Amino acid sequence: MTPGMESLRESAVINLTGAVTMVVDDSPFGLDITASALLGFGIKTRYACHSAAEAIDILKEQSIDLLVVDTEMPEMDGYQLVRWLRRSGLDPNAFAPVIMTATHMRRSRVAEARDCGANFVITKPFSAASLLERIVWVSRDTRPFLEVGDYFGPDRRFRRGNPPGEERRADVLRKAQFEAEKAAAAAESGE
């Protein structure tokens, strides 16, 4: 079980009331959905931004504890915003936990999603439980930050356990399916 999953016991108590949070989404309704879910967790969205430019102006001046940003936005998109943030030299904002939300992941942007420096990308629509699970997970994320070539962000290798949520990695799913078929075949042949 991942640290995030473990923390989502119904009786576990979390205190996110003081978390200075920024949500960036060009869709007003999308932003309202995210902010409403966060409010349920006790997080009052301090900065609600409809563009990356608006977010940058604030990030230069104010410290934040959590950034939730949509991937697809006109002009400067979420990936560019996160890449800028990580390379901004702003302390502590450059190291702030970042969760990206995506309605659809373009094939051409998969590498960008991996390389922009976000802690996590989740796909919409997300349930309140999955969003909270990821917030708890990024809050407990102890991965060091790495500077490797053009990349600056959390170590992209998960050394302990797995990322939170349902397994979606194609190679892991294929392996699991192969193992299950092998076990079924063995059971059928009475081995």
Added chain:
Amino acid sequence: MTVITHARRASRLAKLIDTPGGVSIGTALAQAKSNLEALQPRSLEEVAKAVAELGAIQPPATPEDGDAALTTAYHAASRVIDAVGPFGLEDIRLAALGLCELIDATSADKPFDWRVLPVYAQSLQLLLSLPAEQTDARAKVRASLGEMVDRKLAQTG
């Protein structure tokens, strides 16, 4: 390649989450669910707006116009997915997702088939107007869109 490792400092979020006070996970999720339910009536309105925008997109006169129109269509389809949110309406979400896939599979040598767009706009409109209990009719709309996506994706590779 040089790798510089910055030892992770505990973020303020990490410190905050364990401070006294706050709410239980169960309460947090119940509150969030209640907050989201309050947004549900807006969901269909937002979907309808995005679908209307899709329906208004005209096939481009030039390839340059095509890029802009495709971006508009992609964003409109994304807004449908956004607006559907956590409120069910899975068939509408999947339909919009199919359009995103088709647009994403477009390239210079595999152009977008603009005949698809009105089909999508009309199908999404139909899904919006069909009562939820008409599951067979809704499934048929979804299935025909799914077949179209599969066919087009097979063509574009």
